[in-house]
Structures are given as C-alpha cells and as structure tokens.
Amino acid sequence: MTDSVHEPVLVNEVIEALRIQPNGFYLDATFGRGGHSRQILARLSQLGRLIGLDKDQAAIDYAHASLKGDHRFSSFKSSFAKLDDVLPQAATDQGLDGILFDLGVSSPQLDQAERGFSFQNDGPLDMRMDQANPLTAARWLADAEEFELRKVFRQYGEERYAGRIAKAIIKQRQIQPLQTTTQLAALIKQVAPTKEPGKHPATRVFQAIRIRINQELQDIAAALPQALNKLKPGGRLAVISFHSLEDRIVKQFFKKQARGDDYPLDLPVTADMLNPRMKIIGKPLRPTQAEIDLNPRARSAILRVAEKMDSRP
Numbered sequence: 001m002t003d004s005v006h007e008p009v010l011v012n013e014v015i016e017a018l019r020i021q022p023n024g025f026y027l028d029a030t031f032g033r034g035g036h037s038r039q040i041l042a043r044l045s046q047l048g049r050l051i052g053l054d055k056d057q058a059a060i061d062y063a064h065a066s067l068k069g070d071h072r073f074s075s076f077k078s079s080f081a082k083l084d085d086v087l088p089q090a091a092t093d094q095g096l097d098g099i100l101f102d103l104g105v106s107s108p109q110l111d112q113a114e115r116g117f118s119f120q121n122d123g124p125l126d127m128r129m130d131q132a133n134p135l136t137a138a139r140w141l142a143d144a145e146e147f148e149l150r151k152v153f154r155q156y157g158e159e160r161y162a163g164r165i166a167k168a169i170i171k172q173r174q175i176q177p178l179q180t181t182t183q184l185a186a187l188i189k190q191v192a193p194t195k196e197p198g199k200h201p202a203t204r205v206f207q208a209i210r211i212r213i214n215q216e217l218q219d220i221a222a223a224l225p226q227a228l229n230k231l232k233p234g235g236r237l238a239v240i241s242f243h244s245l246e247d248r249i250v251k252q253f254f255k256k257q258a259r260g261d262d263y264p265l266d267l268p269v270t271a272d273m274l275n276p277r278m279k280i281i282g283k284p285l286r287p288t289q290a291e292i293d294l295n296p297r298a299r300s301a302i303l304r305v306a307e308k309m310d311s312r313p
C-alpha cells in the first residue's frame with residue numbers, strides 16, 4: 001500500500017493567522033500527513049512545542065515515522081472531541097498559543113481504495129477515519145432504517161433525491177447488501193440522475209455517509225469549546241472547513257463567543273456585562289485561484305480565525 005501525499009491547504013494563511021511564537025506551544029488537531037505541522041515546527045525554537053492529533057492510526061504512524069527525532073513534537077491518536085482527556089497536563093497548565101483544525105479527510109484517506117471513502121476507487125464500503133470505530137459504512141447501510149438513511153442523505157448531503165436513494169438501498173439489500181463503493185455509486189447513478197456540472201451523482205451521498213460514520217459535526221461542536229479553554233489569552237484558533245455544514249458550526253461558535261453572554265432581550269445590558277471570550281480576526285479566507293489550480297482539493301476550503309480574549313478578573 002503506497003501512501004499518497006497530502007497537499008496542505010491555505011498554509012501561508014494558517015501560519016500567518018497563528019502568529020507563531022518561536023517558544024510557543026501549539027496543537028495541530030488534525031495532523032493528517034503533517035503538512036501544516038511541519039510549517040509550524042519550522043518556525044519554532046528548540047523551546048517551542050507542537051502536539052499532533054489524529055483519529056486515524058495511519059496518520060499517527062506517519063507522524064511517528066516522520067517526526068520521531070524531533071523532541072519538540074509529540075502525537076496522540078484521538079478524536080479532537082476529547083481534547084480535555086488527551087492533552088498532556090503541560091498543555092493545560094501552560095495554555096496553548098495556537099490551535100489548528102483542518103477538517104475533513106486527507107488525500108491518503110481518499111486515494112486509498114481500501115479506506116472506502118471515494119466512489120472513484122473500487123473498495124469496501126468502510127469510510128471510518130478511526131479504524132477502531134465498529135461502524136463501517138457497509139454495516140450502517142445494511143442496518144439503518146429507511147427514515148434514517150433518508151434523513152442522513154438529506155441533512156448531511158443536502159441530497160434532493162434522498163428518499164429515492166434510501167428506498168433503492170433498502171430494496172437492494174433485501175437481495176444482497178451493498179459491499180463496495182462502486183456498487184453504491186452505480187445504484188445512486190441509476191436512481192438519482194443529478195445534473196450538477198462536474199459532480200458525480202454519488203458525491204452528496206458519499207459525503208453524508210462519511211459525516212454520519214465519523215460523527216464529524218458532533219466532534220467539531222464538542223471540540224471548539226474545549227479548544228477555547230485550552231488557549232492562553234491572546235492565543236489563536238484557526239479552523240479550515242470544507243463544506244457549509246462544518247463552516248456553519250464554526251461561524252456560529254465564533255460569533256457567539258465574540259458576542260459574549262446571552263441576556264433576556266428585555267434586560268438593559270452594558271458592554272462590560274457581555275464578557276466576550278473571543279475576538280474574530282479578519283474576514284474568512286479562501287484559497288487563491290493559483291492555489292486551486294495547483295491543488296483542486298483546496299477549492300471549497302474556508303479559513304476562520306479567532307483570538308482568545310483576556311478573561312475578566
């Protein structure tokens with residue numbers, strides 16, 4: 001099995017957003033193949049520290065193999081939804097200077113047919129980022145009720161033929177359960193002739209199943225408040241999303257933290273009562289056309305950055 005490279009997205013923008021302090025303490029919550037981590041390490045002194053997390057064992061094996069000689073770096077296999085449990089005490093005591101989330105899947109996950117993420121490669125319907133997760137896509141497709149299939153395709157894929165596709169899957173699995181990515185892609189193509197230019201009709205359903213299997217949106221929602229707590233005042237949080245469902249969670253979280261506490265509408269509230277916890281830095285950033293030309297997978301990326309504010313005494 002060869003490991004394809006992952007071209008990191010918005011690297012310069014991320015590095016600038018994190019304002020790397022040479023002696024700082026950083027977290028790359030989605031190590032992947034370490035594209036961003038290497039750029040962070042290149043700017044750290046011998047006193048700086050970087051932790052890399054990933055829920056995919058292949059990413060962590062790669063981290064160990066490629067960065068094992070670097071005493072500034074340590075890595076852990078974990079979901080970023082469990083930051084409170086996995087970050088070493090030193091990170092909590094000292095506070096982090098910056099945290100990066102580069103959400104979604106890596107190129108090796110997409111490109112390796114046996115991971116089952118892509119309808120372009122024939123492989124088992126797996127789609128687990130964390131190989132210890134007992135729920136594969138094949139198992140979910142074999143067991144889920146029709147209404148759940150429909151709901152997931154609609155909510156996580158914004159798929160307009162969700163009902164038809166769910167029905168076709170139920171019918172198919174009475175004959176033989178779906179086993180491979182190409183079987184599923186062919187079935188979707190038969191019943192949902194999407195005419196979105198440049199998009200395979202299975203794109204949305206594959207995205208939806210992946211989000212469901214990996215609990216992607218729940219993990220992001222759980223991780224952001226923990227990340228904020230781990231930052232020092234002045235520490236930066238940078239999040240790259242790849243679709244609107246992810247981005248909405250990030251945007252709403254940033255907005256709420258920047259606005260501060262909620263009060264009943266009829267209460268007169270002064271600015272100093274609000275207690276905002278974050279300041280939004282700049283406008284959301286998207287890749288340049290030059291980056292998209294070099295790396296088409298960057299095309300839907302959007303980077304949001306915020307800074308933790310001093311808490312009131």
Ligand SMILES: C[S@@+](CC[C@H](N)C(=O)[O-])C[C@H]1O[C@@H](n2cnc3c(N)ncnc32)[C@H](O)[C@@H]1O
Nearest residue numbers: 008030032033034035036054055079080102219
């Ligand atoms: C887009 S890739 C990151 C690529 C990385 N920035 C690089 O340059 O190589 C996203 C990575 O996040 C990991 N990931 C996704 N959700 C995660 C979660 N909840 N916890 C930990 N890692 C996660 C995936 O396994 C994948 O390796």
